[in-house]
Amino acid sequence: MSDVFLDNKYVGTVENPLDFVKNVKDKRIGDKVLEGINLIYDPKINEVHIETSKGRLRRPLIRVENGKSFFTKEHVDKLNQGSLSWDDLLKEGVIEYLDALEEEESLIALSEQDLTSKHTHLEISPVVILGLTTSLIPYSNFGSSSRLIRGSKIQKQSVGLYATNFLMRMDTDVSVLHNPEKPIVKSFMHDVLDYDKHPAGQNVTIALMSFEGYNMEDSIILNRGSVQRGLVRSTYFRPYDAEELRYSGGLTDEIHVPDKEVKGYKSEKDYKHLEKDGIVYAGAKVKEDEVVIGRTSPPRFLGEMEEFSIAASTRRESSVTVREGEGGVVDMVVITENEEGNKVVQIRLRHQRIPEIGDKFASRHGQKGVVGMVIDEENMPFSASGITPDIIFSPHSIPGRMTISHLIEVVAGKVGSLAGRYIDGTTFDVEKESDLRKELVQLGFRENGTEVFYNGMTGEKFKARIFVGNMYYLRLKHMVANKLHARASGRIQLLTRQPIEGRARGGGLRVGEMEKDCFVAHGASLLLKERFDSDKTIVYVCEKCGMLAVNDTFKDIKQCLKCGSNVEITAIELSYAFKLLMDELKSLCIYPKLLLRSKY
Amino acid sequence: MVKSVYEEYNILPQKLIDEVRDEATANKLKTDEIRKVLERVKNAFDSSQVNPGESIGIVTAESIGEPGTQMTLNVFHFAGVAEVAVTLGLPRLIELLDARKEPSTPKIEVYLQKDISKDAAAVKKVAVSIKQTKLGELVEEFTINMTQFRVEVYLDKKKMRDFGISENFVSKVIEDTLKNASVKINRDFITIKPKAEQFELKELYQLREKCRELHVKGVKGIKQVLPVKRDNEFIVICVGNSLEGVLDIEGVDCRKTVTNDIFKTEAVLGIEAARQAIINEAIEVIENQGLDIDIRHIMLLADVMTSAGSIKGITRSGITGEKESVLARASFETPIKHIINATLKGEEDKLNSVIENVMLNQEIPVGTGLPSLIAKMRGNLK
Numbered sequence A: 001m002s003d004v005f006l007d008n009k010y011v012g013t014v015e016n017p018l019d020f021v022k023n024v025k026d027k028r029i030g031d032k033v034l035e036g037i038n039l040i041y042d043p044k045i046n047e048v049h050i051e052t053s054k055g056r057l058r059r060p061l062i063r064v065e066n067g068k069s070f071f072t073k074e075h076v077d078k079l080n081q082g083s084l085s086w087d088d089l090l091k092e093g094v095i096e097y098l099d100a101l102e103e104e105e106s107l108i109a110l111s112e113q114d115l116t117s118k119h120t121h122l123e124i125s126p127v128v129i130l131g132l133t134t135s136l137i138p139y140s141n142f143g144s145s146s147r148l149i150r151g152s153k154i155q156k157q158s159v160g161l162y163a164t165n166f167l168m169r170m171d172t173d174v175s176v177l178h179n180p181e182k183p184i185v186k187s188f189m190h191d192v193l194d195y196d197k198h199p200a201g202q203n204v205t206i207a208l209m210s211f212e213g214y215n216m217e218d219s220i221i222l223n224r225g226s227v228q229r230g231l232v233r234s235t236y237f238r239p240y241d242a243e244e245l246r247y248s249g250g251l252t253d254e255i256h257v258p259d260k261e262v263k264g265y266k267s268e269k270d271y272k273h274l275e276k277d278g279i280v281y282a283g284a285k286v287k288e289d290e291v292v293i294g295r296t297s298p299p300r301f302l303g304e305m306e307e308f309s310i311a312a313s314t315r316r317e318s319s320v321t322v323r324e325g326e327g328g329v330v331d332m333v334v335i336t337e338n339e340e341g342n343k344v345v346q347i348r349l350r351h352q353r354i355p356e357i358g359d360k361f362a363s364r365h366g367q368k369g370v371v372g373m374v375i376d377e378e379n380m381p382f383s384a385s386g387i388t389p390d391i392i393f394s395p396h397s398i399p400g401r402m403t404i405s406h407l408i409e410v411v412a413g414k415v416g417s418l419a420g421r422y423i424d425g426t427t428f429d430v431e432k433e434s435d436l437r438k439e440l441v442q443l444g445f446r447e448n449g450t451e452v453f454y455n456g457m458t459g460e461k462f463k464a465r466i467f468v469g470n471m472y473y474l475r476l477k478h479m480v481a482n483k484l485h486a487r488a489s490g491r492i493q494l495l496t497r498q499p500i501e502g503r504a505r506g507g508g509l510r511v512g513e514m515e516k517d518c519f520v521a522h523g524a525s526l527l528l529k530e531r532f533d534s535d536k537t538i539v540y541v542c543e544k545c546g547m548l549a550v551n552d553t554f555k556d557i558k559q560c561l562k563c564g565s566n567v568e569i570t571a572i573e574l575s576y577a578f579k580l581l582m583d584e585l586k587s588l589c590i591y592p593k594l595l596l597r598s599k600y
Numbered sequence B: 001m002v003k004s005v006y007e008e009y010n011i012l013p014q015k016l017i018d019e020v021r022d023e024a025t026a027n028k029l030k031t032d033e034i035r036k037v038l039e040r041v042k043n044a045f046d047s048s049q050v051n052p053g054e055s056i057g058i059v060t061a062e063s064i065g066e067p068g069t070q071m072t073l074n075v076f077h078f079a080g081v082a083e084v085a086v087t088l089g090l091p092r093l094i095e096l097l098d099a100r101k102e103p104s105t106p107k108i109e110v111y112l113q114k115d116i117s118k119d120a121a122a123v124k125k126v127a128v129s130i131k132q133t134k135l136g137e138l139v140e141e142f143t144i145n146m147t148q149f150r151v152e153v154y155l156d157k158k159k160m161r162d163f164g165i166s167e168n169f170v171s172k173v174i175e176d177t178l179k180n181a182s183v184k185i186n187r188d189f190i191t192i193k194p195k196a197e198q199f200e201l202k203e204l205y206q207l208r209e210k211c212r213e214l215h216v217k218g219v220k221g222i223k224q225v226l227p228v229k230r231d232n233e234f235i236v237i238c239v240g241n242s243l244e245g246v247l248d249i250e251g252v253d254c255r256k257t258v259t260n261d262i263f264k265t266e267a268v269l270g271i272e273a274a275r276q277a278i279i280n281e282a283i284e285v286i287e288n289q290g291l292d293i294d295i296r297h298i299m300l301l302a303d304v305m306t307s308a309g310s311i312k313g314i315t316r317s318g319i320t321g322e323k324e325s326v327l328a329r330a331s332f333e334t335p336i337k338h339i340i341n342a343t344l345k346g347e348e349d350k351l352n353s354v355i356e357n358v359m360l361n362q363e364i365p366v367g368t369g370l371p372s373l374i375a376k377m378r379g380n381l382k
Helices: A017-028 A073-081 A086-092 A100-104 A145-156 A188-192 A224-228 A302-307 A404-419 A433-442 A513-522 A525-535 A576-587 B002-008 B014-027 B031-047 B056-069 B089-097 B120-130 B157-163 B167-177 B201-212 B243-248 B262-269 B271-288 B295-306 B326-330 B335-345 B354-359
Strands: A002-006 A009-014 A038-042 A047-051 A058-065 A095-099 A174-177 A202-208 A220-223 A234-243 A291-293 A295-297 A328-337 A343-353 A360-362 A368-375 A391-393 A466-475 A536-542 A548-552 A557-559 A569-575 B107-111 B139-145 B150-155 B181-185 B189-194 B215-217 B224-230 B233-239
Touching: A017 A038, A017 A047, A038 A095, A038 A100, A047 A100, A086 A095, A095 A100, A202 A404, A220 A224, A224 A368, A234 A291, A234 A328, A291 A343, A404 A433, A404 A466, A513 A525, A513 B056, A513 B354, A525 A536, A536 A576, A548 A569, A569 A576, A576 B354, B002 B014, B002 B031, B014 B031, B056 B295, B089 B271, B107 B243, B120 B224, B120 B233, B139 B201, B150 B157, B150 B167, B150 B201, B167 B181, B167 B189, B167 B215, B189 B201, B243 B262, B262 B271, B271 B295, B326 B335, B326 B354
Parallel strands: A002 A047, A202 A391, A220 A368, A536 A548
Antiparallel strands: A002 A009, A038 A047, A058 A095, A174 A234, A202 A466, A220 A391, A234 A343, A328 A343, A360 A368, A360 A466, A536 A569, A548 A557, B107 B233, B139 B150, B150 B189, B181 B189, B224 B233
């Protein structure tokens, strides 16, 4: 006798729990209703738990009895013929779905050889221990697990064909690869996912060597010839939009080419791309700060209108301009209306991204790096057969990270590209490395993948043989063009008078607490002062009371508001932040008195 | 004659001079040669000195702080290996620099005198004599005899033999500690009876509990002892911090015995010993983590912590809280408290140090900001 719980609610008791569970499990095979049920009997607490709730995760497993799998060769044959389907296997009870609860009671073998009489289930394939993106990594059973995790994360950042209808979409911050290729070294998951319909990388020739120090610390070297022939080129899209907002009092925004009288009118040339309707034409080449959608807004406060009677002059300029440091070609113009009935204009800018120094690339094995240098093709090292690699990758990236899979992919890719076939790199089920080596010898190359290389600049033969091959490389969406930033002067915060933050607004680069410590540690006192001069101010101090005095430049009078003008008032230079601190202290009724003394 | 050469270089530390002298006599150097050697030593010594205006404080802070970020928080312990678990890693370093009064795992490493330190049996004997033994550990059973109004203590004969304690000794200890009870040895047990004529049963019960915790032997507070072989001599590692008690034990080498409790070290051995203890403990943590921090940074830190004659931590109640500048204190922790107190006292900030000058964006008095004119300027600067 044991209690029965249905979805954790007590429903009654059963006389013989073990029989009950077995009966239900037998009955549920092929049963449309019971199929969704999972249940266990827990002898420790003498309870039967039945789970029917929705939203729980379940996974398919092959059933096993007495160490024998229900899935036989017959099934394989029938499946290959196509006379058997997944549903048939479910109906026959070859496969059943378990949830986390029932898994607790089960012993699942990873492969058929491991089966014992104690096992209840068999994994459909050992590859299921990996996720979708992880199983896209070829030869991953030859790599270290931490690199696999990185590898699968990196693949999600790769530039490819993210959606086939990308031309009709208005996505922010997306890129599309120009000539995506399917990988030569692939895994079964590439077929399952129809990866060749939306690939996200290219097969490149790669050499493992150092080159003039330009591929230190994980950076890679690109062949300018390859780049000019279109290697890993991509297009970057960015939408800009503008809405005709309605305000109270019947006032609205207006999308048109702004009049010159409008408040905040830019220069005429900034509007040169606009057509009569105030919107750029598709195909226009625009640069940063140029207007793509002309718009004017009514004045912010109604009071403003009454003061100046000419309505047009009070309207504000609120055009949409191209972001700082960006530009490109107008790809698409959409004029539509939103839920509120307002006119909405959307523009999509397209910018071709040719790989340059600082762009990020990666293989599928968690080996990422930025371009350290683009080398002219004539200066690239070349092999005896005259091949120059597309990418030079540093060998220092290999030993510490133990990504053997990276190396095997190079060999496999070499075999695949020479033999003109795809290589299967499915985890646990790969084409053997030794076979690949043999094939490489048959194809007329050294079995370890190395080749004699010559210095492209001197023509001398390298003493070492260079490991070259072919592998699938991904361009990652992090591109310098979107990150590059520097400023000499610019906008400041109102309160502290320190530079504002953020690249998009042209902000400053912060010298923080720890960076400050570095200047101090170097004893670079004057440099530190200069760097922190961004908010320096000159204040006048009354030497009598130590409070800030007033310098009236208009009347040319310096006076202390407390002690009058008959006191000594001296100008000192300090950071505005400290002046602000003193003001705040004063508001707390604390009297910060400045005692001045000549520094010299 | 030779002596005068060394005297010419008496600005060098005595230790360096002694080393040169030893080498010189060993290699039978002539006076001229010795002078050459000393000249080179002096050059090396001069060039390794810190330049005026070097910001040693912040360099120390960075040199300890940055490797500190790489420290693993919890240190891996070897399961099953006979060792006393000691707090190491970042928690221990924080504990040291904050100068916490009680270390989380107090430990004493007892070195023994030469004649016994290599004899395992003798070492064990000393170890047993150090370990504190409570009556409760030696006793099979405490019973309260209701009819006789007394506590009966049945001693564990085997344990008594292991600890080398006789029944008489136990009864004497009980008698000495419990002033208001009489003790008698019977054949199987010791009886303890309150001296007072009238007492309640509750008192008898309390007496029994008191007996359990009665200190029989060894050093109070040493809960565990562990003889360990280190560099072919035995030492005894004790859990506890009663350094003064351990030093009293016969056979203990007072010169080498150390504890990881810096406050205990200060109390027993003095402030200089505490300074060395801080250095040793910090170095141990750093080396254990496989990091490399120059010992001079640690030495500076230990100097700062102990220079006032007592141990002060790098906290707002320790040396940071004793900074002269109001702004410097306020920039560390609890700014409101410091500003309010400074206001009440009418404190003046001379702007003599680094951080307050950074706040006002003035030249900081290190490196290039340090030099200034010696000549006094007269008249108006305008």
